[in-house]
Amino acid sequence: MPAVETRKTIGLKKVWSRIIARLDKLSEKKTVVYSLYFASIIFFLGIILLPSLLGILLKLDTAMSVLSDPELLKRSFSAIFSSVILASIVSVLDVVTGLPLAWVIARKKYRWLSIVDSLVDFPLIVPTVILGYSTLLLWCEETPFSIIGFNGISPGFITVLLLHFAFSYPVVVRILVGKLLDIEATYEVAARTLGACSFTTARTITIPMLKSGIIASLILSFARSLSETGATIMVAGSFENGPVFIKKSIDAGLVPPMVFVSLVLIVFSILILAGLRLFGFKLKIPFRKSYRIEAALSVERVTRLRDASAIIIFLFLVFLPACFMVLSRMHLMLSSSLLGEIFTLQGAWFTYWVSVLNSYVIGFLTTLINIVFTLPMATIIVRRKLGGLVSRTLEALSTTSIIMPSVALGVSLSLFWGTTGVSDFILVLLAHLCITYPYMVSTMVSVLEDIPVELEEAGRTLGGTPFKVFRSIVLPVAKYSFLSGVILTFTRSVNETGATLAVSKTFKTVSVLLVEWVKAPGMKVEAGAGTMVLMLLSIILLVIFRYIYTKGGGGVA
Amino acid sequence: MPSVKVESVTKRFGGFTALEKVSINIEDREYVSIIGPSGCGKTTLLRIIAGIIRDYEGHVYVDGRLFDSEPLEKRGIGYVFQNIALFPNMNVGGNVSYSPRAKGLDKSVVRTTTIEMLELMKLTERYYDYPRSLSGGMQQKTALARALASNARLLLLDEPLSLLDLKVRTELRYELRRIVKDLGLTAIHVTHDQEEAMAISDRIIVMRRARVVEDGTPLDLYLHPKRIFTAYFLGESNIFEGNVAEADEDTVSIDVGSLLIKARNTGFQTGERVVAMLRPELVELGGDINARVLKKTIEGLFSRIILDVNGIKIIIKQPYSIVSGIGEGSYVKIRLPEKHILVYKYPGRDLYSELSLY
Numbered sequence: 001m002p003a004v005e006t007r008k009t010i011g012l013k014k015v016w017s018r019i020i021a022r023l024d025k026l027s028e029k030k031t032v033v034y035s036l037y038f039a040s041i042i043f044f045l046g047i048i049l050l051p052s053l054l055g056i057l058l059k060l061d062t063a064m065s066v067l068s069d070p071e072l073l074k075r076s077f078s079a080i081f082s083s084v085i086l087a088s089i090v091s092v093l094d095v096v097t098g099l100p101l102a103w104v105i106a107r108k109k110y111r112w113l114s115i116v117d118s119l120v121d122f123p124l125i126v127p128t129v130i131l132g133y134s135t136l137l138l139w140c141e142e143t144p145f146s147i148i149g150f151n152g153i154s155p156g157f158i159t160v161l162l163l164h165f166a167f168s169y170p171v172v173v174r175i176l177v178g179k180l181l182d183i184e185a186t187y188e189v190a191a192r193t194l195g196a197c198s199f200t201t202a203r204t205i206t207i208p209m210l211k212s213g214i215i216a217s218l219i220l221s222f223a224r225s226l227s228e229t230g231a232t233i234m235v236a237g238s239f240e241n242g243p244v245f246i247k248k249s250i251d252a253g254l255v256p257p258m259v260f261v262s263l264v265l266i267v268f269s270i271l272i273l274a275g276l277r278l279f280g281f282k283l284k285i286p287f288r289k290s291y292r293i294e295a296a297l298s299v300e301r302v303t304r305l306r307d308a309s310a311i312i313i314f315l316f317l318v319f320l321p322a323c324f325m326v327l328s329r330m331h332l333m334l335s336s337s338l339l340g341e342i343f344t345l346q347g348a349w350f351t352y353w354v355s356v357l358n359s360y361v362i363g364f365l366t367t368l369i370n371i372v373f374t375l376p377m378a379t380i381i382v383r384r385k386l387g388g389l390v391s392r393t394l395e396a397l398s399t400t401s402i403i404m405p406s407v408a409l410g411v412s413l414s415l416f417w418g419t420t421g422v423s424d425f426i427l428v429l430l431a432h433l434c435i436t437y438p439y440m441v442s443t444m445v446s447v448l449e450d451i452p453v454e455l456e457e458a459g460r461t462l463g464g465t466p467f468k469v470f471r472s473i474v475l476p477v478a479k480y481s482f483l484s485g486v487i488l489t490f491t492r493s494v495n496e497t498g499a500t501l502a503v504s505k506t507f508k509t510v511s512v513l514l515v516e517w518v519k520a521p522g523m524k525v526e527a528g529a530g531t532m533v534l535m536l537l538s539i540i541l542l543v544i545f546r547y548i549y550t551k552g553g554g555g556v557a
Numbered sequence: 558m559p560s561v562k563v564e565s566v567t568k569r570f571g572g573f574t575a576l577e578k579v580s581i582n583i584e585d586r587e588y589v590s591i592i593g594p595s596g597c598g599k600t601t602l603l604r605i606i607a608g609i610i611r612d613y614e615g616h617v618y619v620d621g622r623l624f625d626s627e628p629l630e631k632r633g634i635g636y637v638f639q640n641i642a643l644f645p646n647m648n649v650g651g652n653v654s655y656s657p658r659a660k661g662l663d664k665s666v667v668r669t670t671t672i673e674m675l676e677l678m679k680l681t682e683r684y685y686d687y688p689r690s691l692s693g694g695m696q697q698k699t700a701l702a703r704a705l706a707s708n709a710r711l712l713l714l715d716e717p718l719s720l721l722d723l724k725v726r727t728e729l730r731y732e733l734r735r736i737v738k739d740l741g742l743t744a745i746h747v748t749h750d751q752e753e754a755m756a757i758s759d760r761i762i763v764m765r766r767a768r769v770v771e772d773g774t775p776l777d778l779y780l781h782p783k784r785i786f787t788a789y790f791l792g793e794s795n796i797f798e799g800n801v802a803e804a805d806e807d808t809v810s811i812d813v814g815s816l817l818i819k820a821r822n823t824g825f826q827t828g829e830r831v832v833a834m835l836r837p838e839l840v841e842l843g844g845d846i847n848a849r850v851l852k853k854t855i856e857g858l859f860s861r862i863i864l865d866v867n868g869i870k871i872i873i874k875q876p877y878s879i880v881s882g883i884g885e886g887s888y889v890k891i892r893l894p895e896k897h898i899l900v901y902k903y904p905g906r907d908l909y910s911e912l913s914l915y
Contacts (some may be wrong), residue, residue: 186642189609192629193636194707196659204659208646287651289661 020471027467037385040376041394047430048437049397052404053266055412056259063260076261079245083265084272086157086241087225090164094172094221095214100310102176103202107185108307116311117177118542121487123170123322125538127495127511130531132231133518134325135163140235142328155237163235164228166318168221173314174484175220179213180206197298200290208285212449215280216442219273223402223438226269229498230406230515243405243498250411262408269403274396326535329528338529348523352530355513356537362425362509363493366432370440370489375470378444383453395445402438409434410502417503424507431499436489443485447478487542494538510534559620559711559743560585561606566615568601575601576613577767583745588737590746590754593764594790594914599747602764603713606745607636619711630659635704639716641696643688649675649699650684656707674702677736694725701733705740712737714746718753730757751791755779763787766915779836785901788834789912795840795871797833798908801825809900815867816846820898830903835893837861840873842880844892850885864891 026032066072105117123131138144139159143152153159183206191201207214229243236244242261249257296302333339342349380386381395404412413431422430451474475482497511504512514534517527561583568576576598583589591599604610606617608629617624624632643652654671662670675681678698688696697717704712717733718726734757737744748754754761755775762772763786771783782788789796799813809822811833818833825831838859848864848871855861860880864871873891883889904911 184640184642186638186640187644189629190636190638190642191644191655191659193607193609193632193634194656194659194703195630195633196655197630200659204655205644205646284646287658288664289667290659291661 020467023467024465028465033466036376037380040373040380043373044377044394044398044437048434049400051413051416051430052400052409052434053412055415056262056408058415059255059259060263062256063263065256066260072257075240075245076257076264079240079242080261080264080268082157082240083226083242084268086160086164087222089161090168090225091218091221093161093165094168095176095217097310097313098169098172098217099176099214100306101314102173102180104307104310105173106177106180116314119319120170120173120177120314121542122535122539123166123318124487124491124495125535125542126322126531127497127514127534128167128228129230129234129495129497129511129515130325130518130527131167131322132163132234133527134323135159135166135231135321136235137328138321138324144324144328155235156239159235159237160232160239160241162317162321163231164221164225166321167228167231168224169314169318171224171488172217172221174488175217176210176213178481178484179210183209196290197295198303199294199297203285203294204287211281211283212446215276216446218280219276219399220402220439220442222272223269223399226265226403227405227409230501231497243407246405247407247498250407255411258408258411262405262412265405266400266403270396270400273399273403277396323535325528326532329525329532332525333529333532338525342529342533348517348526351508352510352513352533355508355510356534358507359494359509359511362429362432363490365429366436366493367440367486367489369433370436371486374437374440374444377441378448381441381445382448395441398441399438402435406435406496406498407502410499413499414503424504427503428500428507428509431503432493432496435496435499436492439488439492440485443481443488447481447485448474451478483545487545491538494534561711561743561745562616562618562621563602563606564616564618566602566605566613566617568598568605568610568613574767576605578615579764579767579769581762581769581772583743585743586738586741588734588744588746588757588759589762590748590758590760591762591764592748592751592754592791593770595749596915597764598767599764600715603715603745603747607634607713608632609636633707633709633711635707635709635712637697637700637704637712637714637717639719641688641693641700641720643696643700643703645688648685648687649680649691652688652699653680653702653706655703660707670706670708674706677705678702692725693721694729697721697729701736705736710742712742712744714744716748717746719748719750726753727756733757755791761791763790765790781899782834785832785834785904785908786912788899790914793837793872793874795835795837796908796912797835797869798903799831799833801827801829801831803827804829808895811900814869816869818893818898819895820900821895823900825900825902832901832903832908834899834901835897837872837874839894839897840871841892841894842873842875842889844890846891846893848889848891850883850887850889853880853883853885864889866891 066076101116101120105113105120126134136155136159139162140152140155143150146152187205187209188201191205192198196204227243229247232241233244233247240248242265246258246261249255297306341347342352345353377394377398381391381398384391410431413434414427417427417430455473494509495511496509497515500509500512501515510530514527514530517523517530561581563579563581565578565580566576567574567578579598579602581602591602593599601610605613606619606624608624608627619632619634644655647655650671653674654667657667657670672681675684678701680695680698680702683691683695683699688699691699701717714733718729721729730753733744733746736742746754746757758775760772761775761778763770763778763784765786770786771778773781773783778787778791782791785796788794797811797813797816797818799811799818801809802812802817803810804822804825804827807822809820809825809831811818811820811831813833820833846866848866850862851865851870852863853860855877856874858877859874860877862873862875862880862883864873871891871893
């Protein structure tokens with residue numbers, strides 16, 4: 001038997017290397033390369049941008065009815081205002097608290113740091129809606145802190161803030177760690193030898209060099225907070241931001257508020273993001289002198305305290321909420337015969353496993369398709385392949401769908417595709433492509449930006465075809481960033497709920513199913529168990545993925 | 558004033574020993590080069606003195622003060638990096654004024670120090686330029702100005718010239734020494750370029766495999782190295798293996814195969830296995846040894862000629878004009894002057910491993 005198996009693997013290898021060789025050859029042809037650019041633009045306009053916006057734009061006339069209803073208008077604006085305030089606070093909090101942790105992970109050399117490093121990814125695995133429910137349990141309904149006299153708060157602005165902080169924090173830390181690792185330690189050492197204490201060094205050297213990462217973090221967490229719907233509703237109480245208001249009006253059968261609020265949010269966000277891009281990069285932290293306080297903040301006792309509080313903030317405000325639901329249901333799960341039922345596919349668990357499979361298929365396809373189409377797009381943007389104006393416009397547009405409330409995106413997509421009669425599966429795939437596209441593009445852009453053109457050119461002069469150069473030089477160099485982009489896209493797809501619910505009635509991803517279970521009266525234990533299984537699966541998947549990537553990646557086939 | 562004393566410093570990275578009980582002394586206002594093959598521990602030593610590496614065994618004293626637990630930023634050391642490491646987010650002026658600003662000095666002091674250093678390095682006109690628009694040489698000059706503006710009395714230079722063009726490198730070399738001497742600084746300069754070390758230093762410390770081999774003035778190390786490795790590593794040398802055929806109080810004759818070499822006796826007995834060394838520049842023309850010219854190349858004003866003497870290769874270096882008539886294949890007569898030949902005891906293991914760089 002083994003002989004047959006080896007022959008099979010050899011056969012596979014041969015096919016693989018033939019495909020690679022063919023691609024190598026193809027990538028040399030100008031026409032092929034340009035049709036790839038063309039296809040990626042068509043994909044972006046036709047699949048991502050147009051459907052997300054057109055569904056709303058088609059109903060533009062109805063938005064006017066909001067303007068003529070002062071009550072509705074007032075509510076709309078108060079919702080928009082809340083959204084913007086919330087997103088601003090969340091993104092600033094994320095960076096302020098995420099930077100110290102990223103710093104610890106990237107700069108310190110404790111052995112246990114690799115554990116913290118992997119724990120950071122953990123909340124990404126948890127479906128956002130589950131995180132919402134978990135947040136509700138932790139801070140409001142079943143708070144374990146009652147032993148220290150904290151009896152929970154009622155759902156509202158604070159719980160929404162905690163929730164948004166928790167789900168955007170890991171992404172911010174990921175981005176900042178990646179950027180910090182790219183900054184050579186020599187600069188910091190140089191500043192120290194010149195007499196700057198560590199705090200002054202951070203303020204004057206590291207943070208200015210980290211600017212692009214900080215801006216990217218702000219944009220991502222801002223956009224994510226602005227668009228999240230499913231989980232926000234769970235913990236919002238009477239608090240109403242844009243997405244909550246949209247969801248409420250859709251549930252009441254009203255489309256105009258959705259159109260109106262979405263439009264205003266999109267315009268507003270584009271302005272804010274463009275402003276951040278334009279002025280953020282020009283902004284400089286003035287450095288006239290160092291202050292006494294900085295020396296005091298650089299003392300080892302203080303820096304240790306800072307590191308410790310960064311880790312504590314992460315553990316209590318991000319990690320604990322992410323796993324609290326599972327933890328609080330653990331005793332029930334272990335005491336019942338649940339585990340057996342889960343793996344023998346009894347009753348509801350059959351549906352569960354089908355939905356897991358659905359999620360993974362969708363996640364895999366989403367990631368793959370996005371890689372294929374965002375890479376040429378990122379090349380166009382970074383290397384200015386079609387001129388500066390086109391590149392810049394594409395870059396600005398490519399992040400649009402990230403700021404749309406996911407419910408609004410879902411509704412817009414179903415309005416757009418609904419008439420064509422495509423299956424729910426395709427609809428969900430399209431929705432996920434739209435949602436994850438901006439993440440993938442911005443990752444790819446930052447990957448390419450960090451690679452000097454000279455390196456690629458060197459590869460080309462040594463006889464590598466464009467595809468080969470990408471495989472053997474670009475990918476290995478940008479491994480960490482590329483990896484986090486892929487993880488981000490995949491997990492985001494698996495966790496997505498709002499838009500998935502909006503576009504599909506029959507095709508259920510695991511996140512959608514878990515939300516149903518959470519809401520169903522008698523399914524609390526199952527919901528916990530289902531979440532736990534999903535988490536375990538995702539962890540295994542992440543580990544396998546990292547292993548394949550670090551061991552097998554980068555080699556020239 | 559900064560004198561530096563490194564006392565029995567050992568540093569291990571995992572299983573790799575970077576420094577093994579290294580002790581060195583550097584006088585105030587001395588310009589010392591540390592030279593050795595890559596991986597010999599010279600940069601590690603410099604980083605320990607600077608305080609960049611903190612966990613090591615042994616002690617570092619600057620000016621007689623124990624420096625082991627002195628924080629990096631309080632050491633008052635100017636460190637110049639191989640990769641230059643100018644802050645890309647600041648212009649030349651910003652880089653040079655970094656240290657006075659970081660130390661919280663008065664605005665007027667910051668300004669005068671910066672201008673003074675820029676004038677010293679002839680960079681005043683580049684004040685508003687960003688590092689990326691400067692040539693390599695200018696960048697390193699800026700880095701030097703930046704280090705000097707910290708008012709450091711001790712300058713640590715980590716292969717500062719190795720990434721520059723040859724031309725710029727040689728120019729900057731002399732400028733570096735001039736500035737250090739003019740300002741009365743102490744400098745420790747790590748390099749793997751022996752020519753640079755010879756040209757620039759008051760004293761050279763030779764290192765290999767985590768240890769100090771020997772130290773001395775450039776000329777001393779070149780003409781009278783105490784260890785055969787130094788002779789081999791610094792400049793070019795003719796090295797002969799052989800046995801003492803005859804020894805009296807003043808001279809030894811060494812049988813190196815098909816040739817008998819005479820040298821002054823520095824305490825060897827007949828029959829002893831030895832290694833003899835003679836610098837190519839010190840081989841004289843017009844003796845009684847017949848040699849055939851195998852290869853002739855030009856190095857500046859000198860010709861480097863590889864000769865064959867009964868199967869033994871001897872390299873000589875002579876002014877170009879003197880040997881202009883000698884072509885490849887022709888014959889010359891040479892003399893190996895007794896007073897310039899150094900004789901060493903044959904190394905304990907074998908010559909090959911004694912001379913190996915790593």
